[in-house]
Amino acid sequence: MPARNAHERTSRFLSLILRHAPDKIGLALDPNGWADVADLLDKATRHGTPLTLDTLRDVVAGNDKQRFAFSEDGTRIRASQGHSLKSVDLALAPAVPPPVLYHGTASRFITSIRQSGLRPGSRQHVHLSTDRDTALKVGSRYGVPVVLEIRATELHGQGQLFHQADNGVWLTAAVPVRFIDFPAK
Incomplete structure (x- = not known):
């Protein structure tokens, strides 16, 4: 169970940083909510939450709700939704919902x-x-x-x-x- 707890802690940390408070670790998000992966890893580790690229990949791939996504080239990461930051626009196209x-x-x-x-x-x-x-x-x-x-x-x-x-x-x-x-x- 310890690995699951570590996975959950990392997921909660990413939710906080990528949805609500990137400034807590000095991270910058672009207007569409993307953060540089190398910058995230460095700043998280310097602020007391050690992260490796392998751990980050495991958390993104293993999150049951797919809360996070990597860019196509894998160099950026963002939360899929749930932002409280008004400056983030996920640039999602309008869509027709089901009934x-x-x-x-x-x-x-x-x-x-x-x-x-x-x-x-x-x-x-x-x-x-x-x-x-x-x-x-x-x-x-x-x-x-x-x-x-x-x-x-x-x-x-x-x-x-x-x-x-x-x-x-x-x-x-x-x-x-x-x-x-x-x-x-």
Whole structure:
């Protein structure tokens, strides 16, 4: 189990640095969220989180949610989605979503969602999945899970933009209440 724990710690570290706080280690992201791999390895190690290229490759390849991606030439890395940094634009092309997408949340947030819909909070986008099981897993991270159905095609038809991240996660700015189907009580 120690290897798994190290893998998870590295993944959490990369999420923090590549999504929210590259300045914590003095790393620069380009406008599309890419960081130079050699620079990341050097700065992470100098700031107390030793990383090797092999470890980085293992974490990227082994991440079940494919949170991170290398550039085609392998010299750059970025988070696939989930950025709170407003300066990052993943440059994803708008896409037509499937009829229904799912959002996993915790039951304690349902009252607020019923009032205000889904908002990105500190992130740039609301994250949606194509399957109920993934949404259930996401919701489980925050408490008693609830899976919401989003009438994505209908929302898209009203002019709402959707994007699909490299790892398959669907992104949109917000979801008004009228496009959310809540589970029966």
